Amino acid sequence: MSTLELRRVSATTAPAPGIRAVPTITKLVDTSTCIGCKACEVACQEWNDLPPETTVQMGTYQTLPELTPNFWNLIKFKEHEDQSGLHWLMRKDQCMHCEEPGCLVACPAPGAIVQYSNGIVDFQQDQCIGCGYGMTGCPFNVPKFSPTTRRVYKCTMCVDRVSVGLQPACVKACPTSCLQFGTKEQMLTIANQRVDQLRENGFMQAAVYDPPGVGGTSVVTVLAFGDQPELYGLPRNPSIPVLVRLWKGPLKWLGNVAMIGGLLGVLTHYVRYGRKDRNATS
Amino acid sequence: MTNAPRIVRYAFGERLVHALAGLSYLYLLLTGLAFWTPALYWLAIVLGGGYLSRLLHPWMGLVFSGAVLWMYVIWRDEMRTTAEDSAWRKALLHYIRNEDVQVPGAWRFNYGQKLLFWLMLLGGAALLLSGLVLWFVDSIPWELRSLRYVATVVHAVAALATIGGFIIHVYMGTAVVPGGLGAVIHGEVTEEWARHHHPLWLARISSNAERRR
Numbered sequence: 001m002s003t004l005e006l007r008r009v010s011a012t013t014a015p016a017p018g019i020r021a022v023p024t025i026t027k028l029v030d031t032s033t034c035i036g037c038k039a040c041e042v043a044c045q046e047w048n049d050l051p052p053e054t055t056v057q058m059g060t061y062q063t064l065p066e067l068t069p070n071f072w073n074l075i076k077f078k079e080h081e082d083q084s085g086l087h088w089l090m091r092k093d094q095c096m097h098c099e100e101p102g103c104l105v106a107c108p109a110p111g112a113i114v115q116y117s118n119g120i121v122d123f124q125q126d127q128c129i130g131c132g133y134g135m136t137g138c139p140f141n142v143p144k145f146s147p148t149t150r151r152v153y154k155c156t157m158c159v160d161r162v163s164v165g166l167q168p169a170c171v172k173a174c175p176t177s178c179l180q181f182g183t184k185e186q187m188l189t190i191a192n193q194r195v196d197q198l199r200e201n202g203f204m205q206a207a208v209y210d211p212p213g214v215g216g217t218s219v220v221t222v223l224a225f226g227d228q229p230e231l232y233g234l235p236r237n238p239s240i241p242v243l244v245r246l247w248k249g250p251l252k253w254l255g256n257v258a259m260i261g262g263l264l265g266v267l268t269h270y271v272r273y274g275r276k277d278r279n280a281t282s
Numbered sequence: 283m284t285n286a287p288r289i290v291r292y293a294f295g296e297r298l299v300h301a302l303a304g305l306s307y308l309y310l311l312l313t314g315l316a317f318w319t320p321a322l323y324w325l326a327i328v329l330g331g332g333y334l335s336r337l338l339h340p341w342m343g344l345v346f347s348g349a350v351l352w353m354y355v356i357w358r359d360e361m362r363t364t365a366e367d368s369a370w371r372k373a374l375l376h377y378i379r380n381e382d383v384q385v386p387g388a389w390r391f392n393y394g395q396k397l398l399f400w401l402m403l404l405g406g407a408a409l410l411l412s413g414l415v416l417w418f419v420d421s422i423p424w425e426l427r428s429l430r431y432v433a434t435v436v437h438a439v440a441a442l443a444t445i446g447g448f449i450i451h452v453y454m455g456t457a458v459v460p461g462g463l464g465a466v467i468h469g470e471v472t473e474e475w476a477r478h479h480h481p482l483w484l485a486r487i488s489s490n491a492e493r494r495r
Contacts, residue, residue: 128333129326132420136431145419150333243434244431247438256319259442266449276460277380
């Protein structure tokens with residue numbers, strides 16, 4: 001991806017260099033048409049050539065309990081029972097590519113996390129120092145720390161494919177078109193049409209999950225039970241944690257003023273009062 | 283000056299632990315500031331790169347914690363506030379203005395030194411506990427993520443508090459009190475110095491020496 005398409009760079013005092021105007025891309029996940037085949041998981045592993053993970057038998061169809069540094073796309077299976085019967089809910093757990101990324105805000109390493117003009121949030125592991133702040137900043141519990149390299153990994157939205165005009169590997173592999181890829185506008189149009197269909201089919205609470213607390217995401221999800229995102233393991237109203245914002249905002253400002261004030265204070269004291277009685281010196 | 287009667291102010295162990303605490307704190311301060319603001323990230327580069335700085339920072343934190351604990355063991359009795367301290371505190375402005383004649387005499391440590399000691403002890407404890415969470419943030423379950431957020435803020439606030447104490451402490455020891463730095467490095471001060479800065483302490487050790495004779 002070109003330097004001209006860098007919209008945000010972590011831990012930098014200079015403005016990001018991106019000047020090129022490109023449309024925001026989005027991956028659409030329609031949970032109501034997911035059949036749980038996990039082709040997306042395999043495609044992700046294959047395209048990114050990630051080391052294999054040993055699967056964990058959890059008594060469900062789920063491959064692993066949660067994402068790992070080597071496994072960036074996990075279909076999570078949940079069972080939900082209501083008056084209409086048993087519902088098998090599947091959700092694609094991966095980086096949501098937030099418009100306002102908590103990981104990037106929290107990151108202290110210059111250039112370790114970037115956001116491209118098309119909305120992709122990407123980790124540059126060569127700049128990562130493995131502090132874990134990005135994991136603390138993320139409201140979705142996505143970035144994972146690798147004890148081997150002591151750096152953090154997550155879905156790249158197949159930035160290497162997208163930057164040459166291809167769709168992400170998971171979308172390419174999806175057999176039901178429950179995964180689709182395009183501009184945010186296109187995807188939201190399709191998502192809303194799908195929500196209308198679901199409502200006609202009796203899922204009156206169906207909704208698009210594009211949480212405004214993080215400025216919207218580049219992965220939008222159609223939920224049949226849109227009023228209860230928790231059923232799918234999604235936070236109801238995710239945002240950058242308030243204490244992380246406090247730390248990177250007012251506290252940082254206050255701390256800098258205090259430290260500079262302290263240095264100026266002792267300097268002023270020295271100029272005004274100087275050292276204590278020389279006669280008492282050793 | 284060289285022939286002036288000299289007395290031992292800091293034993294070898296005390297000097298060693300002070301140096302250990304001071305140098306480890308300095309490393310923690312510089313690398314910590316690098317992670318605090320991008321404007322100071324170059325400090326981490328100078329110290330071997332961001333990756334190495336992040337790798338060593340927690341281990342150096344353990345060294346500092348150990349040194350502070352050691353100081354607590356050897357100094358806690360002398361660091362308790364005494365009746366004389368309240369008089370000293372009331373004369374703080376005189377002390378700041380270097381009008382030392384109007385400042386009541388201190389024991390081995392004056393009230394300001396005691397404050398720094400307790401600040402570093404409590405701040406160090408807060409930094410250690412929050413630092414352990416940040417070190418093993420990966421092991422904190424998602425359900426307990428509030429702990430991560432609290433630790434992040436506590437670590438920064440406690441660091442800022444100790445930095446305030448550190449600035450004043452280093453300034454006092456190197457610039458304001460002649461002989462202060464020498465005392466903590468070489469261990470000895472003149473009797474005249476002790477009479478000026480810590481008269482009650484001098485009187486006590488003199489009478490102790492007297493009794494032993």
